[in-house]
Structure formats: C-alpha cells, structure tokens
Amino acid sequence: MRKEIELSVLPKEADDTALLRKRIASKLYLGLKSFQFRISRRSIDARKRPIKLQLRIAVFVEEDMPDLVPSHQYPDVRNADSAIVVGAGPAGLFAALRLIDRGIKPIVIERGKTVRDRRRDLAKLNREHEVNPDSNYCFGEGGAGTYSDGKLYTRSHKRGNIRDILETFVRHGAPEQILIDAHPHIGTNKLPKIIEEMRASILAAGGEVHFESRLIDIEVRQGQIVAVVLQGGRQLPCTNLILATGHSARDIFLLLHKKEILLEPKDFALGVRVEHPQSLIDRIQYRGDKCASLLPPAAYTLVNQSEYGAAYSFCMCPGGIIAPCATEPGEIVTNGWSPSKRNNPFANSGIVVSTSAKDWKKFADQGPLAGMRFQQEIEQNACQIAGGDQTAPAQRLVDYVGNRVSGALPECSYRPGTKSCDLREILPERIAKALQAGFEQFGRKMKGYLHENAIILATESRTSSPVRIPRDKQNLQHPQLLGLYPCGEGAGYAGGIVSAALDGQRVADALAAKLAKRT
Ligand SMILES: Cc1cc2nc3c(=O)[nH]c(=O)nc-3n(C[C@H](O)[C@H](O)[C@H](O)COP(=O)(O)OP(=O)(O)OC[C@H]3O[C@@H](n4cnc5c(N)ncnc54)[C@H](O)[C@@H]3O)c2cc1C
Known part of the structure; x- marks a missing residue:
C-alpha cells in the first residue's frame, strides 16, 4: 500500500531520516520498522519565520519501494523511415528521442559544434570578445539551455508530461533531485554531460547527428518540402522536417520570409x-x-x-x-x-x-x-x-x-x-x-x-522569439508547406527548456501519426 503525506519541517530536520521516520509513524499510526519512505516533493516556505520546508512523502507499507525512475529501452530505428530534425536544442533532442520511440529514425542537423568543442568558443567570446555565429551561448549542441542555470520549472502543465521530461534527464545523468524540488535546476557544470548522453542514446538507436551543418535552404515542390540544403551545398532529400532552430536563428526567419513562407510577428x-x-x-x-x-x-x-x-x-x-x-x-x-x-x-x-x-x-x-x-x-x-x-x-x-x-x-x-x-x-x-x-x-x-x-x-532581448512560424492546431504542420513542422521556442511554441522539450515530443508525435496513417 502506498500513501502520501505532507510534513512541515525545519531545514535542519529535512535530512534527518530517523526523525522523519518517527513523524511518519506517528502520523500514520505505523510501527517504526513497518514501512519504507522517500521524499517526493520539497519546497521552501519562507513566508513566515521560522522558515520551513514543506515535504511530500511517499510511504510504502508492506510493499517494495519502486525505482524512482522506470528504465526505458529505445527501439532500433537503423532501417526505419527517417525524418530530419534541424536544431539540437531541447526541442530538437526531445523530438529526436520521441521519433525513435515511435519507430522513426531521426537525422539531426546542427549548425554548431559538439557540446565540448563549443566550450572553447565560449571561452574566446568571454576573453577575446570573439563571437562565432555558429557556436556561442545560443548555438551548438544542447541549444541555448546548455550553458544556463538549467531551471526546469514550467507552467506548461497542459502541454504534455513534464514528469517524463524530467525522468528523461535523470536517465541521462541529471540528479534525481530534479524530480523532487518544486523549482528544480541542473546547472551549467552538469548539463553538457547530460546532453552528450542524450546524443549517445540517439546514436545507439541508429539515429544520426551531424554537427557544423547549418541549414541554408529548403527545396519546395508543389507546396511540399522535398529537400534541405546544408552549408557547403550538400542536399539531403527530406519530406518531413522538424524545424527547431531556436529564437536566435534570424537567418532561418529571413530564409522563410524570402521564400514567401507564412510567418507572423510575435x-x-x-x-x-x-x-x-x-x-x-x-x-x-x-x-x-x-x-x-x-x-x-x-x-x-x-x-x-x-x-x-x-x-x-x-x-x-x-x-x-x-x-x-x-x-x-x-x-x-x-x-x-x-x-x-x-x-x-x-x-x-x-x-x-x-x-x-x-x-x-x-x-x-x-x-x-x-x-x-x-x-x-x-x-x-x-x-x-x-x-x-x-x-x-x-x-x-x-x-x-x-x-x-x-x-x-x-x-x-x-x-x-x-x-x-x-x-x-x-x-x-x-x-x-x-x-x-x-x-x-x-x-x-x-x-x-x-x-x-x-x-x-x-x-x-532574447527572452522569446520575435516571430511565430504558424502551424495547424491539429496536425502541427505549417498551413502552407506540407512536411514542415515548426517546433520549440524559435517557432513561438515554447519559452524555456521544459516547454521546448514538451513541444519537441508533441511535434514528433504528430509527425509519427501522419506516417502511421500512410502505412
Ligand atoms: C544563457 C541562457 C540561459 C538560459 N537559462 C534557462 C533556464 O535556466 N531555464 C530555462 O527553461 N530556459 C533557459 N534559457 C532558455 C532556453 O535555453 C530556451 O528556452 C530553450 O533552449 C529553447 O529550446 P529550443 O530547442 O526551442 O531552441 P534552442 O535551444 O535555441 O536550440 C536551437 C538549436 O538550433 C540550432 N540551429 C539554429 N539555426 C540552425 C540552422 N540554420 N541549421 C542547423 N541548426 C541550427 C542552434 O545551434 C541550436 O542548437 C536560457 C537561455 C540562455 C541563452
């Protein structure tokens, strides 16, 4: 049997497991050794003195405590249908992982460098004032949220399963703490390794990730995307494109506007x-x-x-x-x-x-x-x-x-x-x-x-995107251009790491639903 209780404790009491056990036993009329427990939510109440921590505690009586994060196996998509994901920020990475879950092979195209190589460009930016237009605090593996505070708080509860996003981070190396804290954050020192692990999951499942590959054009025939063009002129055939290029990719907004693809100011x-x-x-x-x-x-x-x-x-x-x-x-x-x-x-x-x-x-x-x-x-x-x-x-x-x-x-x-x-x-x-x-x-x-x-x-000034790339409410494709799935913060559908990740999952689901109808 599982029960949830709330306890209000002083900060010095929050890690005292013997004391918490006593309080739980007395609240639930249980023997001291008859249950297991763990904290499932922690928040600070600083409105009054003394400041207290509010704890929600999951108590397991006569049953084993399940793993905090269930394990997850990604299927092999090496030989599956593919879709191109442009941008390896939270929207693009979570879209890629969700495509894999839906049996589709993601081909991720990223203008910047790997999260490690990106560090050198950040050092140059800080020390020598040199801005690399493809590798900076906004561009590169992991996107804008990588070298950030990694706050994972969002109000987007209706947009998807926030717990699933947090569990995915934990499976890739984030501390379990983020599942417990009311205002979780990861921190710049830990995020790069997590992003590398997410890339490793994509590659292990048979997906592809290409760095230093800026999207510079898209080929359109009769209202349908048929190919993408990368910097250097390389063309990739493409009928389904998740565009998750973030709020700072002005060249993408200019490209779409030049091609008379509908955009809206935001x-x-x-x-x-x-x-x-x-x-x-x-x-x-x-x-x-x-x-x-x-x-x-x-x-x-x-x-x-x-x-x-x-x-x-x-x-x-x-x-x-x-x-x-x-x-x-x-x-x-x-x-x-x-x-x-x-x-x-x-x-x-x-x-x-x-x-x-x-x-x-x-x-x-x-x-x-x-x-x-x-x-x-x-x-x-x-x-x-x-x-x-x-x-x-x-x-x-x-x-x-x-x-x-x-x-x-x-x-x-x-x-x-x-x-x-x-x-x-x-x-x-x-x-x-x-x-x-x-x-x-x-x-x-x-x-x-x-x-x-x-x-x-x-x-x-880069608080959110100044442009929206419209999309159909039902199928999440651009209303004019078949195969284009605008996604994440740059397209105007997210405002932070978690909401971008949720949007990546939603768009991948919509794309998978379309492919499923065809087969
Ligand atoms: C310093 C900093 C701190 C932040 N702190 C937080 C925080 O603590 N919590 C929070 O929730 N949010 C934070 N944010 C905001 C958060 O990072 C964004 O909301 C989130 O990253 C948006 O995700 P996204 O995937 O939509 O876009 P992005 O993360 O912007 O990713 C877009 C990706 O697309 C790539 N790209 C762009 N153009 C092209 C192209 N032409 N071809 C190929 N690839 C391309 C970029 O290189 C980038 O990797 C912070 C942002 C910054 C800059």
Missing part, C-alpha cells in the same frame, strides 16, 4: 539584466532566519504594473554569472547561468517589459520581421555605445532610478567587462520608464533591492 519582452550580491538577496528573502545557512541561495520573482506596461523578473539565476549571449559580432545580448551549487557571489535576473507592434512601428515595412529588426537594432546600439566589442553598457541601479550616469561601476560577473553608460540612450522611452517604475516598486517590496552595488546591463 510580442516579446525586452529590458536589462540586474545583478546584486547574493548575500544581499539572501538577507532580504530569508530575513535573518536562524537556519538561513542551510537553505539554498535565495531567488525572487517580481512584477510591477505601471502606466508604461508591466516590468517583471525573468530567468533569475541565484549564485550565477551574466553571460554574453550575442549570436553575431556587433550586438550585445545578456542572459544568465549558474553552476549546480549556485555558489557564485552574485544573483542576476532579467527585468523585462513586453513589446508589441506599436513599439516596432518604425519597422512596419519589414512585415512579420518587424519585431526582429527592432530587437536587432537595440542590441546593435548597445554594442556601439559601449565600444563595439562584447563590453556591455551598464549603470548602477540607484543611478538608473535616480536618472544619473554612474561614475565607477561596481564589481560584476559579466566576464567581457562593462562600461558606464546611460541605459536610457539604448532603451525605447516606454520600456525605460516601465523599468524605472518597476525598480522603484521592487525597492519598496524588497527592502535593500535598490542597493549601491546593484548594477544593470543592457540588453536582455
């Missing part, structure tokens, strides 16, 4: 990345609780409505580093990553404001690419103002709020360096004002947030 958010000392965020959030040292580095979620629009926190990274995420030289893009322990001395977060067509009026003649052009112009302005390399324009938070240009800037984790600038010169006026109203309110909600050593960097 609202996206824009703003800055803010960084504080992590110790300050811990003090604010844990309010000097006696057990604070036993708790993980604190996170926050903030939102403020103002007449200029809502400003909200995005992709907060406790104990993290601000990363240079440009995909072309001549632009500045920020985002954040953290190691699994989140033990860097800084806490960073995007603070962003939604933009829509009225913000991109100037680019109206660009049709569905108007938002993308607007995004690109701001990233390029940020780069020019700060000197043209990967140095980021930055301002002390208190100076931004007080409408002053900063003198010396505080220490910051962004490795290519920062230059003091007036960020209002980069951001559109409405966005700048919404951010200012937001920061003022955040300072009231979190006493100490407007700290002398808090710094903001521009631009946080």
